[in-house]
Amino acid sequence: MSGAIRLTFEYRGRHIELVGSEPVDLVIPDAPAGQQGFSVGLPQGRADAQPDVSVGYRVDVLNARGKRIHSRPLDDPIRAEAEVRSTDPDRPFTHEPINQPKGRFFVLVPALAEAKEVAVLRTTVRTQTVGRYQLGHGTEGGGS
Template structure:
């Protein structure tokens, strides 16, 4: 006789977690996290010098494990016209608030996630005799650090 898997039991997640954040102005809160059975692609295991907003998964010693781009623009909103033939426009908001979701890889060693705004300064002009300029260090603004309910601590 062949033993069949019990389909009523949830399968183990593949090491990813969906994070749902709420924000109001500069205040960001992690309101929900859920293990998901998906393969996360498009993340940096060794972050490069890119500007943007990122969710950075960290281990117990705060070492980065992965960095996922957060694709969300809180500074403006889409405005839909009354006439469907008119174009959709964007308007700047004075006090942004809302929610966004990001799925991050969550290895067993993952303990927290940091939300970062990264700014990469432009390259300075060439130095003497055309020597290539040294790139400036990126500036990271930590918006918040949140515990993950994953890995050994969350099991």
């Protein structure tokens, strides 16, 4: 039995779609300590606890009642700007906006029997659901 699901998302601008979910036999990396909102290995008693309010994106796995059963923060998945090398050796990076950002990103989540949906959320000052997607087999439909 596969230990994980690899979710494949595509984005165009700020619009995100789940385009695939494939079972994969691998170990999921652990959460860095201090990385708030991460729930790999979250004890059962804390599974529905409110995640810490932290700036950034995360993916939640939801059961049939819409209750979160897993949560995973994401390194900024939407590349609207690019980190590029500068000529300053002391500050070797700078940022430039990307015209018409589009791309694909991948998220590993545990293969949980009760998982029915995944949601992509973004927190700035408050948390917004960017998209909510039915989980199935193989290629998925778009988000809501």
